[in-house]
Amino acid sequence: MIADTIILVCIAIGLVFNTLGVIGILRFPDVYTRLHAETKTTTFGTIFLSLAVIVYAISRLLSDGDAQFLTLSVHTFVALIALAFTNATGAHAIARAAHRSGQVPSPAVIDRYSEGDA
């Protein structure tokens, strides 16, 4: 069954990227590198976990013809869109707030952002 293979691959990719994001949070030295590691990888991994659920719902819809799997796939897609947009915006807000609260990247020499209008 090819759908099972696609689901397995999507779940594996999602879990690997989420794990990499958490390792990045635990190992990286300051706020900005942690934010960089966390936001991109967990968003990517969660998108792939949602894709696994969508593929599962579509395959069950095609094999069983049950309408609730159509609902499951559409709602999961809405959750995926909401997550992708809000995570990017939230990461931007956190980075801006971290800079405004006085954090600087540890080996930084030049800070163009505070040289501007701030």
Add this chain to the structure above:
Amino acid sequence: MTDIWVAAVVVLVALIVLTMVRLIAGPTVPDRVVALDAINTLTVAAMILLAVIYEQIIFVDVAIVYALLSFVGTLFIAKYIGGELGQ
């Protein structure tokens, strides 16, 4: 087939617990906010997978609402630690 989803959720919960280390031990406030944001994202993923395991579509709706509300919470915390909330 259900075993795969259950295993994925178990891994996600383990990742959430690992992230809580940074949430508790983070040296500065923005570190904790980053960890909280990661926990929110992982929780949404776990809820979507739980919807498949328990065959309850309402869990996905809960995940959507949780994603949007945690976004609002993150924005408010960011405004607060940036000192931009009105005095």
